[in-house]
Amino acid sequence: MRSWIWTLVLFVAAVALALVLREHGGNVLIIAQPWRIELSLSLAVVLALVAFLALHWLLRALNWLGSSPGRLRAWRGRRAQRRDVELLERGWINVLEGHYVQAEKDLSNLMSRTRSADRKVLAGLSAARALHLLGETARRDQALRLAQEGAGQDARLRQAVDTVTAEMYLDQNRAEEALALLEPLQDASARFLHGTRLLLRAHRQLGHADRVYELTRLLLRRGALDETQARQFIRESTAQRLAQVEESGWNAVWGDLSADERLDSDVALAGAQARARLGQPAESARILEASLGRRLDDRLLRLYAQCDAAQAGQRLGHAELWLKSNPDHPGLLAALGQICLAAQLWGQGEHYLERSLALRADTHIHALLGNLHDALGHPDQALRNWRLACQAADTDVPVISRLLPAADTRGDPRFEETDAVDEPAPPSAPHAASGVYVQDETDADAMPVAAPAPEPSASTPVASGSASAEDDYFDTAPIPGVDMSQTSDHGAR
Numbered sequence: 001m002r003s004w005i006w007t008l009v010l011f012v013a014a015v016a017l018a019l020v021l022r023e024h025g026g027n028v029l030i031i032a033q034p035w036r037i038e039l040s041l042s043l044a045v046v047l048a049l050v051a052f053l054a055l056h057w058l059l060r061a062l063n064w065l066g067s068s069p070g071r072l073r074a075w076r077g078r079r080a081q082r083r084d085v086e087l088l089e090r091g092w093i094n095v096l097e098g099h100y101v102q103a104e105k106d107l108s109n110l111m112s113r114t115r116s117a118d119r120k121v122l123a124g125l126s127a128a129r130a131l132h133l134l135g136e137t138a139r140r141d142q143a144l145r146l147a148q149e150g151a152g153q154d155a156r157l158r159q160a161v162d163t164v165t166a167e168m169y170l171d172q173n174r175a176e177e178a179l180a181l182l183e184p185l186q187d188a189s190a191r192f193l194h195g196t197r198l199l200l201r202a203h204r205q206l207g208h209a210d211r212v213y214e215l216t217r218l219l220l221r222r223g224a225l226d227e228t229q230a231r232q233f234i235r236e237s238t239a240q241r242l243a244q245v246e247e248s249g250w251n252a253v254w255g256d257l258s259a260d261e262r263l264d265s266d267v268a269l270a271g272a273q274a275r276a277r278l279g280q281p282a283e284s285a286r287i288l289e290a291s292l293g294r295r296l297d298d299r300l301l302r303l304y305a306q307c308d309a310a311q312a313g314q315r316l317g318h319a320e321l322w323l324k325s326n327p328d329h330p331g332l333l334a335a336l337g338q339i340c341l342a343a344q345l346w347g348q349g350e351h352y353l354e355r356s357l358a359l360r361a362d363t364h365i366h367a368l369l370g371n372l373h374d375a376l377g378h379p380d381q382a383l384r385n386w387r388l389a390c391q392a393a394d395t396d397v398p399v400i401s402r403l404l405p406a407a408d409t410r411g412d413p414r415f416e417e418t419d420a421v422d423e424p425a426p427p428s429a430p431h432a433a434s435g436v437y438v439q440d441e442t443d444a445d446a447m448p449v450a451a452p453a454p455e456p457s458a459s460t461p462v463a464s465g466s467a468s469a470e471d472d473y474f475d476t477a478p479i480p481g482v483d484m485s486q487t488s489d490h491g492a493r
Contacts (some may be wrong), residue, residue, distance in 0.1 A: 026040070027040055064122045080114075084110055088107070093127060100131075107124075107130065124150060124161075126138045126149050147161050162182070166195075169181070170205065175201075179203070183199070194220065196215060200215040204324040208241070210237075212236075227383040235264055242267075242271050246278075254271060263291050264291070268290070268300060269291075269303065272300070273303065276303075284303075285314075285315060301332055302338075305336075307339065307404040311341055311342075312340075333352045333355050335349070341375070355363055359386075363390075366388040370386040
């Protein structure tokens with residue numbers, strides 16, 4: 001459209017110029033000794049325009065010829081840049097698709113050919129990522145070193161290299177090395193959210209509960225962390241902090257939690273245990289009551305049931321209120337039974353424990369019933385419940401009814417001498433004394449037991465230095481330190 005407009009403008013200018021020159025006739029005289037040139041005005045104007053255009057195109061041609069080397073260099077640079085971009089894009093796509101071998105080849109080729117520091121660093125980091133996923137740690141570290149050298153003193157590129165390196169270290173559980181790279185990147189404003197997330201991951205691997213709590217709060221305020229995951233991190237870190245808290249630091253830890261976080265089962269359990277450890281059972285009970293009032297948890301109920309007789313009455317009242325809305329909760333019934341045992345309410349405790357056992361049989365309930373019957377002086381029932389508790393703890397343990405005593409084989413005809421002698425043989429010791437268990441004949445898998453070797457008679461010649469029948473039965477191997485000394489004594493004699 002623009003070309004048509006300019007064409008129309010040129011036609012209008014040409015017509016206007018023709019009309020002007022037609023009505024303004026005249027001559028143009030050019031005197032240049034020894035020449036005298038006389039032209040009409042119209043021809044002079046046309047020649048001036050032609051000369052101007054010719055001079056203009058001549059100057060442009062000369063400029064084009066003069067700038068050819070620069071333009072050639074620029075063209076070669078654009079071609080190299082296009083080639084680098086193609087290699088980089090292809091490498092990234094291969095990394096995303098999981099073709100790590102091909103990606104490493106393309107990116108290594110780019111890293112060796114490109115002259116751009118940015119592309120060299122990007123190629124090195126991408127190649128290191130591919131090698132990291134391939135498990136080639138040595139080559140990965142070499143690629144990271146090349147990327148570090150390519151970054152030079154550029155703060156932005158060095159930060160990228162440190163971040164990628166720290167992330168790979170975290171994949172290998174090398175949290176301390178990753179922390180050394182990430183700490184300088186962390187600032188008060190936490191503008192580098194990815195680096196902050198990596199820093200949180202490093203502190204979680206190292207178990208730094210205080211730093212995990214602070215970084216989780218920071219990322220949660222900035223919306224850089226999933227809320228469900230953040231709540232989990234807060235629960236875990238708070239439980240670790242409460243496990244180590246002292247009386248002086250209790251308010252700083254517990255007061256920083258919201259009301260909803262204090263009612264969480266894990267947090268309430270850790271807080272109650274901390275209060276009990278600090279010698280404040282009443283505060284521990286209040287924390288448990290607040291959380292159990294929202295949702296019953298077996299862990300909290302077991303801890304709540306661990307009390308002495310002085311606290312049993314108050315805790316029993318709270319537990320009975322919860323029982324009205326949860327009449328068939330086995331953990332609550334077991335807790336009520338345990339509290340009754342602490343208050344020495346034997347009948348009521350047995351009633352609650354039997355109701356709980358009807359709903360769920362586990363080690364804890366059987367053990368409580370065993371303790372109850374033991375306190376009442378019923379040893380058989382106590383032993384039975386303790387055995388059931390052991391079986392409930394590990395169902396893979398075989399149940400053995402009783403152990404059979406060692407059998408006396410002196411009257412067994414299978415062990416009698418086949419060649420009887422006139423004089424009565426002295427009674428031998430019971431065969432069970434040798435430590436061999438003999439199975440009953442009714443057992444289908446019973447193995448025949450060999451008869452004991454007969455004692456040598458007096459008429460049987462015995463060579464000097466030969467072992468006796470007793471030595472033939474037992475192991476005749478020399479005992480170091482004993483037989484060697486005896487042998488040396490005989491030799492000396």
